[in-house]
Amino acid sequence: MRPVLNGRAVFASTVPVTILKFHVNTVRMLRARGYEVALVSSDGADLAEAAEQSGSAAHPIPMSRSISPVRDLAALIRWLGLLARIRPGVVIAGTPKCALLALTAARATRVPRRVYMCGGLRLEGEQGWRKKLLVGMERVAMGAATEVVVNSRSLYDEVLAAELVRPEVLRQTLPGSSHGVDSEHFAPRPPDRTLGLSLGLDPDVPVVGFVGRLTRDKGIDTLIEAALLLEGEGRAFQLLVVGPQNEPDSAAYVQRIRHTTLSATVVGDADDVRPYFALMQVHVLPSLREGFPNVVLEAAAMEIPTVTTTATGCRDSVLDGTTGLLFPAEDGRALALALRELLGNAEARQALGRAARVWVTSEFLPDRIAEQIVNGATVPAPKEKL
Known part of the structure; x- marks a missing residue:
């Protein structure tokens, strides 16, 4: 167990909903260790609620997810002033922009322990000048950290392969995730027939669901392609799409789905996704x-099997053939094949769902993940050579 440094800690994220939804438990653990915790994020009701729930102080600093030199410089100046004033012993920052600003300021003000909770690499899939810029930003952020904690083995490997940070600084939560899953909150429940009927769903036809942001990076093109292939085969199923529609391409995807011949229902952001699961x-x-998809853990805790890709982070979130199925990213035919297998075999998908809940309730305990972040995560074991 690490010693308490200075008795003051900062926990930060670009937007406050990230702290409120995923990290209150970690903040409470910091307080239980004896730290006085300051929560730093963009202002809003979510920041105030997270502070109230965790017994911490809120310090709003406006931060933009997009690249904005003027606003980023203003945020950095505020970060420098805040850290110079409260002199924390620990700064823990998640999300790329927040980590860049917070840890740069923390190094400049000589904070002894600086932790970057890296939950994914935006640079993956980018090309040209934008990728070079994102690589540079990650190297600056990770270079300012005394520990970089990633939330999956495949992300650990990607960070090393891209040479973003010195290997001795890199750590991983084991077996993965940034916060685990509350398996009492996300627990199996019968479907809400009234909700289903209000959405136009037929209770006698299987539902294939997606929960997440409607944007290209989430593979919506692949989902539509696979669904149309299954429909063309005459497979009976319904598509339920749930999630925020605030990305630049979200509206276009909503229109594409609604203008297909699919039996599809599109729902916006939901405060509670459990009834939809x-x-x-x-x-x-x-x-x-x-990085490591939270939504897969939530579905698993509710005994719902997930079909996901072999992309970074995704492939760590299921045990292929045991708790779910994997297919190559951007391969609509492969996704259709996997869905065909499960839609035609209720017993198989129920077995996967039961195994998924057993796995996540034993391995992804929130306190276990939070403890690794607070006390220091470990280096994963070397991969076996084939």
Whole structure:
């Protein structure tokens, strides 16, 4: 167990909903260790609620997810002032922009322990000048950290392969995830027939569900392609799409789905996704990149098997053939094949769902993950040579 440094800690994220939804438990653990915790994020009701729930102080600093030199410089100046004033012993920062600003300021003000919780690489899939810029930003952020904690083995490997940080600084939560899953909150429940009927779903036809942001990186093109292939074969199923529609390409995807011949229902962001999960027989995450997808753990805890890709992060979130199925990213035919297998075999998908819940309830305990972040994560064991 690490010694308490200075008795003050900062926990930060670009947007406050990330802290509120995923990291209150980690902040509470910091407080239990004896730290006085300051939460730093963009201002809003979510920041105030996270502070109240965790017993911490809120310090709003506006930060933009997009690249904005003027606003980023203003945020960095505020970060320098805040850290110079409160003199924390630990700064833990998640999300790329926040980590870049917070850890650069923390190194400049000589904070002894600086932790970057890396939950994915935006640079994956980028090309040209934009990729070079994102690589440079990650190297600066990780270079300012005394520990870089990634949330999956495949992300660990990607960070090393891209030479973003010195190997001795890199750590991983084991077996993965940034916060685990509350398996009492996400627990199996019967479908809400009234909700299903209000969405136009037929209770006698299997539902394939997607939960996440409607944007290209989540593999929506692949999902549509696979669904149309299955429809063309005469497979009976319904598509349920749930999630935020605030990305630049979200509206176009909503229109594409609604203008197909698919039996599809599109729902916006939901404060509580559990009723929607309970309507699904299969959950699909065709993402092109992740750190470690929280949504797969949530589905698994509710005994819903996931079909996801072999992309970074995704491939760590299921045990292929045991708790779910994997297919190559951007391969609509492969996704259709996997869904065909499960749609035609209720016993198989139920067995996968049961095994998924057993796995996540034993391995992804929130306190276990939080403890690794607070006390220091470990280096994963070397991969066996084939």
